[in-house]
Amino acid sequence: MEEAEALSLKSFLKWAAELGISDTPLTSTPLSDSCLGHSLFVSTFPDAGGRGLAAARDIRKGDLILKVPNGALMTSQSLMINDEVLSIVVKKHPSLSSTQILAVALLNEVNKGKSSRWWPYLKQFPRSYDTLADFGKLEIQALQIDDAIWAAQKASLKAEAEWKEASVLMHDLKLKPQLLTLKAWLWASGSISSRTMHIPWDEAGCLCPVGDFFNYAAPGDETSNSEDQVAGKTFSLQEDSMLKSATELAAAHRLIDAGYEENVSSYCFYARRNYGKGEQVLLSYGTYTNLELLQHYGFLLTDNPNDKAFIPLEPDIYSLCSWENELLYIQPDGKPSFALLSTVRLWAVPQNKRRSFLHLVYSGNRLSAHNEVAAMRWMAKKCRTTLDILPTTAEEDGKLLVILDKFQDIHQLVEIEEMPPALASELCAFLESKDMLSEGIYVLSSVASRSIERWKLAIQWRLNYKNILCNCIVHCTEVINGIISSKDSEYEEIFIKPIFKSFSYFFFFGHPIFEIH
Numbered sequence: 001m002e003e004a005e006a007l008s009l010k011s012f013l014k015w016a017a018e019l020g021i022s023d024t025p026l027t028s029t030p031l032s033d034s035c036l037g038h039s040l041f042v043s044t045f046p047d048a049g050g051r052g053l054a055a056a057r058d059i060r061k062g063d064l065i066l067k068v069p070n071g072a073l074m075t076s077q078s079l080m081i082n083d084e085v086l087s088i089v090v091k092k093h094p095s096l097s098s099t100q101i102l103a104v105a106l107l108n109e110v111n112k113g114k115s116s117r118w119w120p121y122l123k124q125f126p127r128s129y130d131t132l133a134d135f136g137k138l139e140i141q142a143l144q145i146d147d148a149i150w151a152a153q154k155a156s157l158k159a160e161a162e163w164k165e166a167s168v169l170m171h172d173l174k175l176k177p178q179l180l181t182l183k184a185w186l187w188a189s190g191s192i193s194s195r196t197m198h199i200p201w202d203e204a205g206c207l208c209p210v211g212d213f214f215n216y217a218a219p220g221d222e223t224s225n226s227e228d229q230v231a232g233k234t235f236s237l238q239e240d241s242m243l244k245s246a247t248e249l250a251a252a253h254r255l256i257d258a259g260y261e262e263n264v265s266s267y268c269f270y271a272r273r274n275y276g277k278g279e280q281v282l283l284s285y286g287t288y289t290n291l292e293l294l295q296h297y298g299f300l301l302t303d304n305p306n307d308k309a310f311i312p313l314e315p316d317i318y319s320l321c322s323w324e325n326e327l328l329y330i331q332p333d334g335k336p337s338f339a340l341l342s343t344v345r346l347w348a349v350p351q352n353k354r355r356s357f358l359h360l361v362y363s364g365n366r367l368s369a370h371n372e373v374a375a376m377r378w379m380a381k382k383c384r385t386t387l388d389i390l391p392t393t394a395e396e397d398g399k400l401l402v403i404l405d406k407f408q409d410i411h412q413l414v415e416i417e418e419m420p421p422a423l424a425s426e427l428c429a430f431l432e433s434k435d436m437l438s439e440g441i442y443v444l445s446s447v448a449s450r451s452i453e454r455w456k457l458a459i460q461w462r463l464n465y466k467n468i469l470c471n472c473i474v475h476c477t478e479v480i481n482g483i484i485s486s487k488d489s490e491y492e493e494i495f496i497k498p499i500f501k502s503f504s505y506f507f508f509f510g511h512p513i514f515e516i517h
């Protein structure tokens with residue numbers, strides 16, 4: 001950390017302590033130079049979110065690790081209470097959403113500069129974000145998959161429309177010209193999207209000093225961590241009788257790791273699992289797919305247990321079952337979701353027989369060995385064709401990421417001629433658009449560096465998507481092989497003869513990629 005940055009952080013932590021923010025469960029602590037030190041300290045985690053919070057001691061699952069009193073929360077309400085002009089002007093624009101109001105109030109506070117009471121906190125905000133709304137044209141195209149491209153275009157159009165709607169209000173507040181721009185708006189809405197926390201009284205949420213330093217871990221990981229051994233044992237339902245107090249019991253059963261608590265008028269943060277001293281303490285902001293993480297937070301997890309890959313399906317398929325379209329996806333391990341699997345099983349039944357199979361399909365059972373083979377073949381073929389029409393393969397995406405990492409390190413590119421054509425053209429288009437090549441030397445402005453980061457996120461996203469589809473092909477192949485290698489008698493047994501008169505029907509489903517002997 002640079003010296004200036006370290007000084008700014010130090011004064012922020014002192015400011016936070018003065019507001020009553022504390023990482024110690026004691027109700028009355030002597031005023032200290034920092035709100036942290038007892039349970040947490042600020043550290044950098046280059047591969048897991050950058051700046052974050054680390055355990056200052058061994059932390060036990062359920063421990064209260066940070067308390068941020070109501071008075072330290074930045075909300076539209078708290079900003080308006082201290083700013084009569086803002087409060088009057090906002091009332092004149094009742095059609096604006098709560099998020100737009102918070103974005104304007106945030107920019108209005110930045111406009112005050114050092115005279116803002118929030119200044120030490122505002123200086124801790126990132127200068128820009130990588131959420132989908134911040135993606136430029138090339139970065140959006142780099143997502144390659146229509147659904148993702150559409151989501152990014154929608155996010156960017158929405159941000160622009162909201163900015164235009166709020167512009168009159170910002171002019172009324174006489175904000176400095178640089179704070180009236182779309183760029184400033186993207187900064188404010190990115191701050192809200194990636195840093196606010198839920199509060200019951202304002203849909204826009206609140207900005208929570210220090211609490212917004214927690215980086216993210218997907219929910220559901222808690223039980224498998226070795227750190228659970230730090231404190232000797234994990235909490236579990238069976239151990240209830242051994243827990244000492246009602247507080248401990250509540251902690252063991254707590255479903256969320258952070259929330260506003262009326263009885264103490266504070267935002268409280270609890271450890272979801274045990275942490276060893278020095279380890280990064282993570283928060284679960286919610287259950288998100290990688291596209292959602294990109295959209296709201298500007299990052300993704302290469303190993304996201306909640307990721308979903310959607311494949312393009314024939315319009316008729318969507319009307320076949322009563323499932324919502326969002327339920328028809330492939331899991332990271334390549335297995336189709338329950339809804340997708342049942343839908344494809346039904347799709348593999350001859351049209352005139354489908355009605356009679358509905359109840360069986362909804363029960364989640366296989367209809368027959370042949371139906372399963374047909375369904376799996378169809379799925380595998382769908383994944384294969386979806387992958388084949390994309391401009392680059394997963395392997396090429398992996399290579400491009402390595403090239404870009406190197407490029408960021410040494411500002412040199414491996415010979416473009418040696419690259420696969422699809423990669424070379426993507427790379428050339430990107431370099432040209434960013435005006436990076438000057439007299440044979442690559443010049444990386446901060447804007448270009450940011451852009452490369454977003455481009456890498458897009459490549460990483462599409463690579464993960466392709467990996468899921470490849471996993472699906474493997475899964476389907478294994479299921480088919482499992483069925484065909486089982487004994488003929490078993491095969492016959494599962495087969496529902498009255499419905500399927502001939503095997504040939506199943507071979508007509510798509511290209512016979514798997515041989516059945």
Ligand SMILES: C[S@@+](CC[C@H](N)C(=O)[O-])C[C@H]1O[C@@H](n2cnc3c(N)ncnc32)[C@H](O)[C@@H]1O
Binds near residue numbers: 048052126195214
């Ligand atoms: C609430 S802030 C967390 C603190 C943030 N690192 C900071 O320095 O202020 C959320 C942002 O942190 C980053 N982040 C959080 N968890 C991450 C993770 N697991 N991997 C990568 N980036 C993460 C993302 O940029 C996200 O938008």
